[in-house]
Amino acid sequence: MVEDEEGGRQLVLSSEGTSVWANAERRPRRSGTRWETPPSHLARISTRTGQVWETLSPDVFAVLVAGGDRMVLSPVAGPRRGSEPPVLFDLDGPVAGAEVGPFDVFNHPFPVRRASRPFALVGTDPDKPHRNKWVATLDADGTPRRLFPHSWVPTEHHFGGPAVAIGQSLVYAGAVHDGYGLQPGGAYVVRRSLSGAVQWEYRTDHPATSLDTDGDAVYVADNSGALAALDAEDGSLRWRTDLQVHGVPTVALSLAVSPRGHVLAGTVDGRILECQVRR
Numbered sequence: 001m002v003e004d005e006e007g008g009r010q011l012v013l014s015s016e017g018t019s020v021w022a023n024a025e026r027r028p029r030r031s032g033t034r035w036e037t038p039p040s041h042l043a044r045i046s047t048r049t050g051q052v053w054e055t056l057s058p059d060v061f062a063v064l065v066a067g068g069d070r071m072v073l074s075p076v077a078g079p080r081r082g083s084e085p086p087v088l089f090d091l092d093g094p095v096a097g098a099e100v101g102p103f104d105v106f107n108h109p110f111p112v113r114r115a116s117r118p119f120a121l122v123g124t125d126p127d128k129p130h131r132n133k134w135v136a137t138l139d140a141d142g143t144p145r146r147l148f149p150h151s152w153v154p155t156e157h158h159f160g161g162p163a164v165a166i167g168q169s170l171v172y173a174g175a176v177h178d179g180y181g182l183q184p185g186g187a188y189v190v191r192r193s194l195s196g197a198v199q200w201e202y203r204t205d206h207p208a209t210s211l212d213t214d215g216d217a218v219y220v221a222d223n224s225g226a227l228a229a230l231d232a233e234d235g236s237l238r239w240r241t242d243l244q245v246h247g248v249p250t251v252a253l254s255l256a257v258s259p260r261g262h263v264l265a266g267t268v269d270g271r272i273l274e275c276q277v278r279r
Contacts (some may be wrong), residue, residue: 002043002050015069019044019053023064042073065111065116072138074120110135112163112170113212119170121150121160133160135170148196150174158188164211164218166232169193171218173208182207189220191235200235210255212263217277219263221252227265229277239278245271 002022010023022045026038028263042056042064058073065072095175112119117137124132133150140148153157156176163172169191176186189208206222213219217229217238228240243250243265250273252265258274265273 002045002052003017004041009028010064012064012066012071013047014071015066020047021045021064021071023062063237065118065120065137067112067115069120070138072118072120109160110163110172112165112172115165119163119165120144122146131157133158135172147194148192150190152190152196152198152201159207163225164212164213166191166213166215166218169199170210171213171232173211173220175207187222189218189230189235191218191232202230202235202237209251209253212257214254214261219255219257219277221255221265225249225251227252227255227263227275229246241266243273243275245269245273 004022005026005259008022010021012021012023014020022043024041026041026044028035028037030036039058039061042058042062044053044055046053047053056073062073062165065074088279110119110121118137121133121138122136123130124134134146135150136144136146136147139145150160158174158176161172161174163170165171171189171191173189175188176188178186184205185203187204187207188201189204190210191199193199204222206224206226208220208222210221211218213232216232216277218232220228220230222228223245225243226240227243229238230236231279243252246268250267250269252267252273254266256264258264261277263275263277265275267273
């Protein structure tokens, strides 16, 4: 147990499993006549002993993005903040990165499970970071490299969502922006190669909350309380079920394929469900 006076909001396990990065939130404090919220405080903790190996207190709010054996600290820029350089983490410590543009709260989320490298959504217009998002990766020196536009339909603006890597491709979910709100079929799961080619897409009415894969199927939880399995090769629906606990509906906010071939679902009411999958 490692005590922190205010608690954390993000845990990211290192690729070798010997340490975990904890991203702790700070509460507002009064400074004279004003209230100020200190930026994040990050600690790298031994998973075996709980010893704190190193700490970092950046002067910006940030989220951790993992990929392979590397960790990227991506700044969260509010409406009055400009672009900030990310901090690239190798196992030996931080390495200077390059600017990726402002973080956009509503369009930017792009957590990629099972990634061999860090991925992020980056904008092309510093003044309008929500527009023209691209899926990007980070080279070894920390330089962002754009791979392909996040929206494969030029006339649609897509919100970011959860993702999972399968070999040299990404499966990711999101929703299509519409001024009248989410429309029928406005949520999606898509598989694209790293060149941007669309291998398949699956349209649905409810945005996904989490994705994971065993390589054969892609498991999708959405905000209606459904859990579905899509064929990883062609995106066809294998099965769909509504999650319930003793007859009471619930919603999964996280998924993880277990070594035994089951799917673990973390629910909004604080449970972990072990779901047996159907082939």
